[in-house]
Amino acid sequence: xxxxxxxxxxxxxxxxxxxxxxxxxxxxxxxxxxxxxxxxxxxxxxxxxxxxxxxxxxxxxxxxxxxxxxxxxxxxxxxxxxxxxxxxxxxxxxxxxxxxxxxxxxxxxxxxxxxxxxxxxxxxxxxxxxxxxxxxxxxxxxxxxxxxxxxxxxxxxxxxxxxxxxxxxxxxxxxxxxxxxxxxxxxxxxxxxxxxxxxxxxxxxxxxxxxxxxxxxxxxxxxxxxxxxxxxxxxxxxxxxxxxxxxxxxxxxxxxxxxxxxxxxxxxxxxxxxxxxxxxxxxxxxxxxxxxxxxxxxxxxxxxxxx
Amino acid sequence: xxxxxxxxxxxxxxxxxxxxxxxxxxxxxxxxxxxxxxxxxxxxxxxxxxxxxxxxxxxxxxxxxxxxxxxxxxxxxxxxxxxxxxxxxxxxxxxxxxxxxxxxxxxxxxxxxxxxxxxxxxxxxxxxxxxxxxxxxxxxxxxxxxxxxxxxxxxxxxxxxxxxxxxxxxxxxxxxxxxxxxxxxxxxxxxxxxxxxxxxxxxxxxxxxxxxxxxxxxxxxxxxxxxxxxxxxxxxxxxxxxxxxxxxxxxxxxxxxxxxxxxxxxxxxxxxxxxxxxxxxxxxxxxxxxxxxxxxxxxxxxxxxxxxxxxxxxxxxxxxxxxxxxxxxxxxxxxxxxxxxxxxxxxxxxxxxxxxxxxxxxxxxxxxxxxxxxxxxxxxxxxxxxxxxxxxxxxxxxxxxxxxxxxxx
Numbered sequence: 001x002x003x004x005x006x007x008x009x010x011x012x013x014x015x016x017x018x019x020x021x022x023x024x025x026x027x028x029x030x031x032x033x034x035x036x037x038x039x040x041x042x043x044x045x046x047x048x049x050x051x052x053x054x055x056x057x058x059x060x061x062x063x064x065x066x067x068x069x070x071x072x073x074x075x076x077x078x079x080x081x082x083x084x085x086x087x088x089x090x091x092x093x094x095x096x097x098x099x100x101x102x103x104x105x106x107x108x109x110x111x112x113x114x115x116x117x118x119x120x121x122x123x124x125x126x127x128x129x130x131x132x133x134x135x136x137x138x139x140x141x142x143x144x145x146x147x148x149x150x151x152x153x154x155x156x157x158x159x160x161x162x163x164x165x166x167x168x169x170x171x172x173x174x175x176x177x178x179x180x181x182x183x184x185x186x187x188x189x190x191x192x193x194x195x196x197x198x199x200x201x202x203x204x205x206x207x208x209x210x211x212x213x214x215x216x217x218x219x220x221x222x223x224x225x226x227x228x229x230x231x232x233x234x235x236x237x238x239x240x241x242x243x244x245x246x247x248x249x250x251x252x253x254x255x256x257x258x259x260x261x262x263x264x265x266x267x268x269x270x271x272x273x274x275x276x277x278x279x280x281x282x283x284x285x286x287x288x289x290x291x292x293x294x295x296x297x298x299x300x301x302x303x304x305x306x307x
Numbered sequence: 308x309x310x311x312x313x314x315x316x317x318x319x320x321x322x323x324x325x326x327x328x329x330x331x332x333x334x335x336x337x338x339x340x341x342x343x344x345x346x347x348x349x350x351x352x353x354x355x356x357x358x359x360x361x362x363x364x365x366x367x368x369x370x371x372x373x374x375x376x377x378x379x380x381x382x383x384x385x386x387x388x389x390x391x392x393x394x395x396x397x398x399x400x401x402x403x404x405x406x407x408x409x410x411x412x413x414x415x416x417x418x419x420x421x422x423x424x425x426x427x428x429x430x431x432x433x434x435x436x437x438x439x440x441x442x443x444x445x446x447x448x449x450x451x452x453x454x455x456x457x458x459x460x461x462x463x464x465x466x467x468x469x470x471x472x473x474x475x476x477x478x479x480x481x482x483x484x485x486x487x488x489x490x491x492x493x494x495x496x497x498x499x500x501x502x503x504x505x506x507x508x509x510x511x512x513x514x515x516x517x518x519x520x521x522x523x524x525x526x527x528x529x530x531x532x533x534x535x536x537x538x539x540x541x542x543x544x545x546x547x548x549x550x551x552x553x554x555x556x557x558x559x560x561x562x563x564x565x566x567x568x569x570x571x572x573x574x575x576x577x578x579x580x581x582x583x584x585x586x587x588x589x590x591x592x593x594x595x596x597x598x599x600x601x602x603x604x605x606x607x608x609x610x611x612x613x614x615x616x617x618x619x620x621x622x623x624x625x626x627x628x629x630x631x632x633x634x635x636x637x638x639x640x641x642x643x644x645x646x647x648x649x650x651x652x653x654x655x656x657x658x659x660x661x662x663x664x665x666x667x668x669x670x671x672x673x674x675x676x677x678x679x680x681x682x683x684x685x686x687x688x689x690x691x692x693x694x695x696x697x698x699x700x701x702x703x704x705x706x707x708x709x710x711x712x713x714x715x716x
Contacts, residue, residue, distance in 0.1 A: 114701030131447025
C-alpha cells in the first residue's frame with residue numbers, strides 16, 4: 001500500500017503555510033474564535049487550540065466524519081512543560097496543596113490527543129508519540145501500519161510544535177554555549193500545529209518511504225547513512241535544531257554526500273519542523289523529496305514523499 | 308495471509324515490591340504492599356507522603372553488574388529503571404537481535420525527574436545558574452538513546468504516551484506489528500518513577516489516598532504512586548521456534564478505544580472499555596467465558612472502579628463478568644503510570660506460567676456498585692486465559708488477552 005498524505009492544515013504563531021512561505025508575520029490570531037466548540041479549551045495553551053482547529057478543518061475539507069475506524073496519531077517532541085512549570089512553581093511558592101489541578105491535567109503528554117478526541121468525537125485508536133523531533137515521522141509510520149493492518153480506514157495525524165522561553169534558553173545554553181559570550185542572536189522559535197489525513201488513496205503526497213532509528217548520540221551519521229542507502233532518494237530536506245546546524249550538516253554530508261543547505265528561515269519548532277519543510281517544498285512542484293530528521297538526542301528518521 | 312501467533316520469550320519487572328519473577332510472585336500471592344514513606348524528596352506540608360519507591364541501592368547494585376559507575380553517571384532514576392528492565396528482559400529471552408529492534412516503550416512522564424529538579428533549581432537560583440543539561444535529559448528520546456548506547460542495540464524507537472493506558476498501548480501496538488508479520492521480534496513495555504510533581508499532581512485531583520489503597524472497596528479513597536518498569540520480549544511463534552527460544556506465554560489479543568467523555572474521568576457506563584474488551588476477545592478468537600482471570604486497572608478512585616466494573620460486565624457479559632476472578636495489583640505496587648499496563652501484563656504472564664492468581668489486597672467490604680468476584684485465595688487451578696485492562700486520562704482504554712503456553716498448542 002502507498003498511503004497518501006492530505007489534505008493539510010498548518011497553524012503557527014507566525015501564521016499559516018502561505019505566511020511562512022512568504023516570510024510575512026500576520027497579526028496575532030484569535031484562536032478562541034475559530035474553535036469548533038467555543039470556550040472548550042479556554043484553559044489550554046495556544047498549541048492545543050491550533051491543533052484542534054487544524055484537525056477540524058482538515059476533516060471538514062475531506063468531508064470525513066470520524067467514527068470508530070478513524071484513528072488519531074499525535075506527534076510532539078515536548079509536552080506541556082509550561083503547565084508543569086506553573087504547577088511546580090505554585091507548589092513551591094504557595095504551598096504543596098495549592099497548585100492547580102488544571103495545570104496538572106494540561107501538562108499530561110497526551111493532553112492534545114484528549115482535546116482532539118473530545119472535541120472531534122474520535123472514538124477509535126488514539127495514540128500519542130513523544131520525546132523526539134522525529135515524532136511526526138513516527139505518527140505517519142503508525143498511521144501507515146494501521147491502514148495496512150486493517151485496524152483503521154483513515155488516520156488523522158496531528159503534529160504539535162511547542163516550547164517555552166525557559167526551554168529555549170536551556171537549549172541555547174547547552175547546544176551552543178559560546179552564544180552566551182558571543183551574544184549571537186538566538187533563533188526565533190515557532191509554536192504551532194499541523195494536521196493531515198493519511199489514507200489508502202486519494203489526492204495528496206504519496207508516502208514513498210519512512211523509517212526511524214536510534215543508535216545513540218554521536219551515531220547520527222552512521223545511522224543516517226544506512227537509512228539513506230535503504231530508502232533515500234530525490235531532493236534532500238533536512239530537519240535539525242538550528243543551534244546544532246553545523247553538526248547536523250556535517251552528519252548529513254558524511255552520510256549522503258549531499259549539502260544540507262541553510263536551516264529554514266522560519267523559527268525553530270521541533271517536531272513540527274519536518275512537516276513544515278515537506279509541505280513548503282511540495283509547493284515547488286512534483287517529484288520525490290526525502291526529509292532527513294536528526295533529532296537533538298540522537299534519533300534519526302527519513303521520510304520520502306512524492307507529489 | 309494468516310496472522311502470526313505472538314509469544315513472549317522474556318520479561319522483566321521492577322517495582323517497589325522488588326526485582327523479577329520470584330520477588331513479585333511472593334507478594335502477589337500474599338498481598339504484601341510496597342507502600343511506605345516517601346524518602347526521595349521532602350514531603351513537608353503534603354497531604355499524604357506514602358509511595359512505593361524501588362530500593363535504590365538494590366537497583367544500583369544490579370545496574371553495576373552490567374555497567375561501570377562511569378557509564379551510569381548522570382543517569383537518573385527513571386532512565387535507570389527502563390535501562391535495567393530492557394537489558395534484563397533481553398537476557399531473560401536469550402535473544403541477541405542483530406538488525407533494528409522495534410522498541411515500543413511507554414512513559415507518561417519521560418525524564419521529568421530531571422526536568423523537575425532543573426526547574427526547582429531555576430526557582431531557587433535563577434535560570435542562569437540552573438544546569439540546563441538536566442532539562443535536555445528530560446525527553447524520552449534521550450532515554451532511548453541511553454538505552455541504545457549502553458546496550459549497543461540499534462533501536463527502531465517509538466515512545467508511546469497514552470496516560471495510564473500507556474503500557475498496554477505499547478504492547479498492543481507491537482502485538483499488531485508482529486501479528487501482521489512486519490517484524491519477527493521486538494520489545495515493548497513501560498516505565499515511570501515517583502516524582503514530587505506527579506505525586507502532587509494526582510493529589511491535586513484528589514486521587515491519592517492517605518489510608519490504604521483498597522480497589523473496589525466501599526470505602527476506597529484512591530491510590531499511591533509507585534516506581535515501575537516492565538519490558539516484554541515478544542516474537543512471532545515462527546521466529547521464537549527458529550532460534551529455539553523458551554516460550555513464556557502468548558499474547559493472544561488486543562483491543563483499544565476512547566471514551567470521548569471527559570479529560571480525566573472515564574465514561575461512568577464503561578461503554579468504551581466494553582468495546583475494547585470485545586475487540587480484544589475477537590482478535591484472540593476467545594469467548595468471554597474462557598477468561599479466567601482479570602487484572603483490572605482498579606485505581607481505587609470512586610469514579611474509576613465503578614465505571615470499570617460496568618465496563619467489564621458489559622464487555623464479558625453479565626454472567627461471565629460476575630464469575631471471573633478479578634484483582635487490581637495497584638493495591639500492592641501502587642499506580643506506576645506508564646509502567647502500569649506493562650507491569651500488570653507481566654503479572655498476568657507470571658500467573659499463567661506459575662498457576663496462581665494475584666490476590667485482591669486491601670478489600671474489606673466490596674462496593675455493591677462493583678459486583679465482581681475478587682481473588683481472595685491465590686491458589687487453586689491456575690488461569691489459562693488472562694485479561695489485562697487499563698484506563699487512562701482522556702478516556703483511553705486498552706485491553707490485552709494472554710494465554711498460558713502449552714507445548715504442542
